Amino acid sequence: MNSKLNRILSVAHLVLLDGLRRHALIGLVVLALALQCGGLLFFGFIPRDIGRASSDFIFSVSWLAGLLFLFFHAVQALAWGEERRVIHTLLARPISRAEYVVGVYSGLALLLLMLNLILGGLGWGVLGLIQSMVKESYFGVFSPGFFLLTWSGIYMVQLAVLSVIMLFSGLVRGSFTVLLMAVSYYMTCNGLPVVRQSLATRTIGADQSLFMDNVLRGLTALFPDFGRLDYKLYVIGQEAFPDPGLLLSQYGLLGFYIVLALFLACAVYGRRDLK
Amino acid sequence: MTLPRAVSILVLAGYLAFFVMTERHFSTAKLHFSAPLPAPVLNVALGFLRHLGAEMLFVKAAVFLGAPPAMLPPEEEYVENLTLNFEVLTDIYPEFRDAGFLAQSSLAHISPEYAGRVIGILDKGIDALPDDLYLPFFKGFNHYYYRGENAHAAEIFAELGQRPDAPSWIGHLAAVLSGQGGDLYAGLVTLQIMHAMEEEEFHKARYARDIDTFQRAIEVYEATRSFFNTFGRYPEELDELIPGFIPGLPDVGPDFELLWIPPKLRLVRPE
Numbered sequence: 001m002n003s004k005l006n007r008i009l010s011v012a013h014l015v016l017l018d019g020l021r022r023h024a025l026i027g028l029v030v031l032a033l034a035l036q037c038g039g040l041l042f043f044g045f046i047p048r049d050i051g052r053a054s055s056d057f058i059f060s061v062s063w064l065a066g067l068l069f070l071f072f073h074a075v076q077a078l079a080w081g082e083e084r085r086v087i088h089t090l091l092a093r094p095i096s097r098a099e100y101v102v103g104v105y106s107g108l109a110l111l112l113l114m115l116n117l118i119l120g121g122l123g124w125g126v127l128g129l130i131q132s133m134v135k136e137s138y139f140g141v142f143s144p145g146f147f148l149l150t151w152s153g154i155y156m157v158q159l160a161v162l163s164v165i166m167l168f169s170g171l172v173r174g175s176f177t178v179l180l181m182a183v184s185y186y187m188t189c190n191g192l193p194v195v196r197q198s199l200a201t202r203t204i205g206a207d208q209s210l211f212m213d214n215v216l217r218g219l220t221a222l223f224p225d226f227g228r229l230d231y232k233l234y235v236i237g238q239e240a241f242p243d244p245g246l247l248l249s250q251y252g253l254l255g256f257y258i259v260l261a262l263f264l265a266c267a268v269y270g271r272r273d274l275k
Numbered sequence: 276m277t278l279p280r281a282v283s284i285l286v287l288a289g290y291l292a293f294f295v296m297t298e299r300h301f302s303t304a305k306l307h308f309s310a311p312l313p314a315p316v317l318n319v320a321l322g323f324l325r326h327l328g329a330e331m332l333f334v335k336a337a338v339f340l341g342a343p344p345a346m347l348p349p350e351e352e353y354v355e356n357l358t359l360n361f362e363v364l365t366d367i368y369p370e371f372r373d374a375g376f377l378a379q380s381s382l383a384h385i386s387p388e389y390a391g392r393v394i395g396i397l398d399k400g401i402d403a404l405p406d407d408l409y410l411p412f413f414k415g416f417n418h419y420y421y422r423g424e425n426a427h428a429a430e431i432f433a434e435l436g437q438r439p440d441a442p443s444w445i446g447h448l449a450a451v452l453s454g455q456g457g458d459l460y461a462g463l464v465t466l467q468i469m470h471a472m473e474e475e476e477f478h479k480a481r482y483a484r485d486i487d488t489f490q491r492a493i494e495v496y497e498a499t500r501s502f503f504n505t506f507g508r509y510p511e512e513l514d515e516l517i518p519g520f521i522p523g524l525p526d527v528g529p530d531f532e533l534l535w536i537p538p539k540l541r542l543v544r545p546e
Contacts, residue, residue, distance in 0.1 A: 045334040049373050053330050060327035190322035194315045230323060
């Protein structure tokens, strides 16, 4: 068991170092820092809801940086593995394909964690600075608990998207195809709640409605509603902490989703013909 | 000079000429306000970024409205797109209060129809932020001032006036609007509630005086009902009620006067 874990950690370490060498983090951090500093200008356009707008801006920038990482570094990094025959070199060692998949996933997840920690710290600082610059009535509440909760939600969603990218990378060849599939997957996850809401407010036949509702609910199991882990509206509000049971179920659901996607990715990589 | 060099200088000169022409056109052209994409499309496209997207729509409207008046196109050219902009942004982000404030200040005065659409925009904010005082106040104001719906406005202000953080004059405004709309009993009940809840003597005395005025007006109103029951029609003038139904028209004080538009008796502010 220990040797298995060591092998996974070794692959993760390699992916982490590779990411750092390719400046995957530093470029994104510089971009996000520039955008977050732009938040200091952005709040000048907002007359009253300054806390809300600043918080939205900071989290959106960080989310955008995470998406750029996933679509343009993670997808590429997985493709490089095959295109540059890194995967052959690694699999020539005593390491299983499943260990390779989990190792690469862990390495990319660690890079994402580092990115989120850096951006989280910067975001905290920028929000604190904005709060100190305006009157209390414009930015009265800044909840550290909800700040961390929001960030954990963002990270969890990023991990879920990363696990699906791992699966797609096993299923098809070519980074551009994987990128298109990943973007389509993300758009479907965004769109499904909109369709469900739209159908819920429309009056159609009861049988038809029930059928569609069940179909869409089933699809939500494949394409999760990531908006449910979006807690950024709480950061500047005075709302009570959400029900712990609900939080546990949301995080548990996404946790199992990630594990299932990785299992599938391992199975696909196990059967895949590596040319 | 070689041919490639001459061509490259010509291309650069052409580019600069077109650049100057284009800039000249756009620097003197009137601003244009484009319609936003529908809210479901933006929700799908933006996902987690939809709140920032809604704020960008707000900034776009604020920057447009803040332009020098000479650069703005005629109101009828942009007002529909501006309204759509606020409707879409509040569909995406109803919690964003500034949208309600800007929609109120830029659209409600245009016509009763637009005041009604601003009420729809404000309603989304009111549902999302039930503790906010300003948005329902704007809604009540629009009903009263821009749409002439006094009874509706009075209902909103009466409900607002009962909140612990509401200034006392809101409830009084509700009573006054009820009187203006001809709903004297609603105005009386609002004033009685406010009188019972008020602790300051100055305000208590004011409410007591207005309660007395409303009660006197209600006596006249009941007399018009009796007149109707007797003759099958309403009196054309209130003087017809004297002396058979009331001994004389009551004094409703300097703050109000009676306005009889059958079948409603209104208590209005003197001109």
